[in-house]
Amino acid sequence: MNTMKLQIDFHQQDEASLFLESDAVGDLQPFGEVLLFSALALRQLHNLGPGPASSVLASTLMMIKTDLDTFISTQPPDSPKIVDFRGTPGRKRFLADLEFEMDRARFFLHPKGFGILGQGVNYYAPQSVLLLFKFLAARRESDPQFTRSLAEAASVCSMVYQQGKVTHTTQTGLAVGIARHALGYPV
Numbered sequence: 001m002n003t004m005k006l007q008i009d010f011h012q013q014d015e016a017s018l019f020l021e022s023d024a025v026g027d028l029q030p031f032g033e034v035l036l037f038s039a040l041a042l043r044q045l046h047n048l049g050p051g052p053a054s055s056v057l058a059s060t061l062m063m064i065k066t067d068l069d070t071f072i073s074t075q076p077p078d079s080p081k082i083v084d085f086r087g088t089p090g091r092k093r094f095l096a097d098l099e100f101e102m103d104r105a106r107f108f109l110h111p112k113g114f115g116i117l118g119q120g121v122n123y124y125a126p127q128s129v130l131l132l133f134k135f136l137a138a139r140r141e142s143d144p145q146f147t148r149s150l151a152e153a154a155s156v157c158s159m160v161y162q163q164g165k166v167t168h169t170t171q172t173g174l175a176v177g178i179a180r181h182a183l184g185y186p187v
Contacts, residue, residue: 005097006096008131008132018135037154040094045058047125061129062154065151071134091113152181
């Protein structure tokens with residue numbers, strides 16, 4: 001099994017740092033990154049449930065594919081910018097663990113700092129997905145095919161969510177299928 005560990009720290013509402021650690025090599029690394037993105041997007045959409053936060057996130061994920069360059073190069077005024085890790089955890093954070101092979105995965109997400117009522121999750125959860133997209137695209141900016149695959153995954157995540165296919169039990173399997181599709185592997 002290959003593993004990836006993701007840490008997204010919101011130091012302030014408008015500043016976040018991301019850290020990704022992986023033991024995957026070769027073709028498994030980009031596959032794992034698209035899978036990690038898909039798993040996080042589907043989990044956050046599912047956890048948000050029906051409502052304005054999930055609707056805006058789903059719409060944004062669908063839009064990325066059609067306006068990829070603009071999405072990557074612009075910093076909307078209401079979204080956090082990615083900063084270097086400051087050595088201390090953020091006030092709000094998401095820790096994710098992914099174990100995977102090409103045909104199966106296990107994904108664990110641990111939100112921290114939201115309290116028992118989940119205060120602020122409707123802002124931070126969608127932002128975590130969008131920040132991870134930008135972070136992964138920047139890591140592989142010299143590979144436009146990877147970025148297009150990531151945008152395809154975002155679009156399909158939105159589509160399956162809007163079709164009502166994302167449940168607690170289907171999320172991870174859907175994420176594997178989405179990553180395989182986005183990177184051109186047989187599904």
